[in-house]
Amino acid sequence: MIRRDLNGMTLLAFDWIFLIEKLVLIAVIITASLVIAMYETYAERKVAAWMQDRRGPNRAGPFGLLQPLADGGKLFFKEEIIPNSANKWLFILGPSLAMLTAMMTCAVVPWGSSLHLFGRVIDLQVADINIGILYVFGVVSMGVYGIMIGGWASNNKFSLLAALRGASQVISYELAMGISLIALLMMTGSLSMKTIVEQQIANPHWWNIIYQPLGFLIFFTCAMAECNRAPFDLPEAESELNMGYHQEYSSMKLGFYLFAEYINMFISSAIMATLYFGGYDIPFVNEASLAPNTAAILGVLSLLTKIFIFIFVFMWIRWTLPRFRYDQLMDLGWKKLIPLALANMLITAVVILLKNH
Amino acid sequence: MGVTSILFWSLSALALISAIMVLATKNPVHSVLWLIVVFFAISGHYILLNAQFLAIVNLIVYAGAIMVLFLFVIMLMNLNTATEPKKNLWMKLAGIISGGSLFLILISVVRSSVDMSQKSALVKDGNIGLIDTLGKVLFNEYTIPFEISSILFLSAMVGAVVIGKKN
Numbered sequence: 001m002i003r004r005d006l007n008g009m010t011l012l013a014f015d016w017i018f019l020i021e022k023l024v025l026i027a028v029i030i031t032a033s034l035v036i037a038m039y040e041t042y043a044e045r046k047v048a049a050w051m052q053d054r055r056g057p058n059r060a061g062p063f064g065l066l067q068p069l070a071d072g073g074k075l076f077f078k079e080e081i082i083p084n085s086a087n088k089w090l091f092i093l094g095p096s097l098a099m100l101t102a103m104m105t106c107a108v109v110p111w112g113s114s115l116h117l118f119g120r121v122i123d124l125q126v127a128d129i130n131i132g133i134l135y136v137f138g139v140v141s142m143g144v145y146g147i148m149i150g151g152w153a154s155n156n157k158f159s160l161l162a163a164l165r166g167a168s169q170v171i172s173y174e175l176a177m178g179i180s181l182i183a184l185l186m187m188t189g190s191l192s193m194k195t196i197v198e199q200q201i202a203n204p205h206w207w208n209i210i211y212q213p214l215g216f217l218i219f220f221t222c223a224m225a226e227c228n229r230a231p232f233d234l235p236e237a238e239s240e241l242n243m244g245y246h247q248e249y250s251s252m253k254l255g256f257y258l259f260a261e262y263i264n265m266f267i268s269s270a271i272m273a274t275l276y277f278g279g280y281d282i283p284f285v286n287e288a289s290l291a292p293n294t295a296a297i298l299g300v301l302s303l304l305t306k307i308f309i310f311i312f313v314f315m316w317i318r319w320t321l322p323r324f325r326y327d328q329l330m331d332l333g334w335k336k337l338i339p340l341a342l343a344n345m346l347i348t349a350v351v352i353l354l355k356n357h
Numbered sequence: 358m359g360v361t362s363i364l365f366w367s368l369s370a371l372a373l374i375s376a377i378m379v380l381a382t383k384n385p386v387h388s389v390l391w392l393i394v395v396f397f398a399i400s401g402h403y404i405l406l407n408a409q410f411l412a413i414v415n416l417i418v419y420a421g422a423i424m425v426l427f428l429f430v431i432m433l434m435n436l437n438t439a440t441e442p443k444k445n446l447w448m449k450l451a452g453i454i455s456g457g458s459l460f461l462i463l464i465s466v467v468r469s470s471v472d473m474s475q476k477s478a479l480v481k482d483g484n485i486g487l488i489d490t491l492g493k494v495l496f497n498e499y500t501i502p503f504e505i506s507s508i509l510f511l512s513a514m515v516g517a518v519v520i521g522k523k524n
Contacts, residue, residue, distance in 0.1 A: 090386070130487055134413045141421025145393070148425070152386065152432050160432065167425055191488060 021122055029106050029126065037262035038068040040311060044262075047315040075255035083248050087153040094150025095249065095256035101143040102263040108132045109270050110194045112280045112300040116292050124280075124296060125194060132193040133181065136271060137174070140226060144170050146260065147235060147245050154248035162245040165326065166235030170226055172333040177222035179341035180215040183348040184275060187211060193271075197279030201287065207278040214344045216276045218337055223268040225333070228261060230318040234326055269310035270303070277306050364405060372398035385431045389424060396420040410488040 042057065042064070049056025057064035082091055112124035129135060144167045151163020187208070188196050200207050209216050225232040236244035246257040273279060280299030281287070287295040324332070375394040382388050396419050403412035495503050 087386075090390075129409060131409045131413050134410070134417065138413045138416040138421060141417050141425075144421070144425055145428075148428055148432070149390070152428075164429065164432070167429065171422065171425060 017120070021120070022126060025122070025124070026107075026126055029111065030103060033103065033106055033263055033266055034259075036266050037259055038072065040262040040265065041071065041258075042068045043311070044315050044318075047312065048319050051316075051319045072255070075252050078251040080251040080253070081248075083154060083156075085155045086248065087155065090149050090153035091248075092253070094146055094153055095246075095253045095260075096146075097149065098143065098146030098260040099256045099263075101139050101146060102260040102267065104139045105136050105264075105267045106270070108135050108193055109267070109274060110197055110279060111303060112296045113287070114292070115296050124300065128192055128194045131191050133185070133191050133196075133271075133275070137178065140170075141174060143226075143264070146257075150249070150257070151245035154245075156248050158241045158243070159245050159247050162235045162241045162247075165241075166228060166245055169228075169232065169234060169329060169333075172330060173222040173225040173232075173337070176218055176333060176337035176341045177226070179338065179345055180212075180218040180222070181275075183215045183341075183345045184208060184212050186345075186348055186352055193274055193279075197274055197281065200278040201281045207276065207281070209276040212276065212344075212348070214340065215348075216272070218341050218344070219276070220272060221332075221337060223272060224314065224317065225329075227264045227268055227314075229265065229314055231321040231323050232329065233323060234329060265311060265314055266307065269307040269314070272310055273303060273306035279303055361405060364401070368398050368401040368405070372402075386428065389427050389431060392427075393420045393424050396424070407487070410491055 045067075046056045046064075048054075057067040060066040060070045082088055107126040108129060110123075110125040110128070114124060115122045147166040147170075148163045151159040151161075151166070154160075185191060188199055190196060190199075196208075199205055228235050235241075236246075241247075246254055249257060280303040282295075282298055282302045285298075287299065290298070372395055375391045375398065378391040379388045379395065382391065396415060400412040400415045400420075403409075403415060
């Protein structure tokens, strides 16, 4: 990318088309995840209504489809209140961080194979980095700060308690998640998400869910806890904590917190689909027999279908199970999931060792 | 100035300024947050050296886990300027002298090391910092030290549990 001129001095000469291509890709992905997160709120209410035999939102537009827009508009026009005793900068930093970390994860997810346009090959992934899945972990562990800073800066006992709960929950479940992931990585031998998907597409190999069913269940449970979704929504347990870590927030700052949760749900579904369910692989179809552009577009659609199924399962669980008590939550995380994940890792290691000899 | 040197200088400036801010701010929570910024700047340096694994582990372990615990403790202790103990002049003077001499030793070590002086860092290439290389080196050349340090971690964990269960 960097060209050297005759004096040996490096100029700021980029491959501009490459830069524009990536910027367009980033814009498309971010817009798509925002729109999907918007309609997740609609879907959540429709799913809840369906499960409780109600109608759900049906006033704004046909089938209530404009409801998310109305909600967003309402949040934007609400009065913005910063409490007097709050720490002003950190109060603003909290929701910004929550939103930022939620959006940053999509950089390493491979959304499809590659498009061939105008004589260029365009990868449908922002960055295929060597440490792909670890990057996701790094960003997720930064996500804790959004909750903690917001909760502390509001200078409210309930917010602080909820923030501490949220942070300790995320840290506890990150451990089991990491260990269940190690078992998967021992099989793939690569951290790059693109390589993991391509291995699953390759013919004699099935999707990773066949080889790692227990690992997937642990990963799924932990992902639910990381997203603060019911039955793990203790940071927002309104019956004990008034409202949760975002109690003092109003207007769009509150909206950012709520929105970040939906984006997180979308991204974690995308990561589960990528790691365990073949990513953009179309089941029972040999992609190589299709034209590359058709294969890429169908692949993206296939990934989105898998993601929507996961999002539905998230909502299904939320409206089925009651919330855990805090000690039950810690018990499940530390005494059940971590030993299970360790056993899964050891068994996988032994099987791989025996197969190689 | 190439892209790399611009990045290097701005990351170094960021690291230094935020390190000074760690000490300069009165509020302990702000100090912790500035320290997280320092870790980010250092991880940026690792990425410039193409040590991606080291960069991300630095972020996950230090910025993501250890600093969260720091923040926990500080938030729960509810420190503010009123409860901060006043240190007398002699204490401050002793601190300056001991810190200054440590700094001097560090500088002299860096200056006098023969290996370092003639070498320049591999920027943007080289695969020393990638996870494949690191794993192979750790498990081929340094197996025993690696295992011993893991046992050390385990014993520290057991110790923490024992202390926690005392009552």
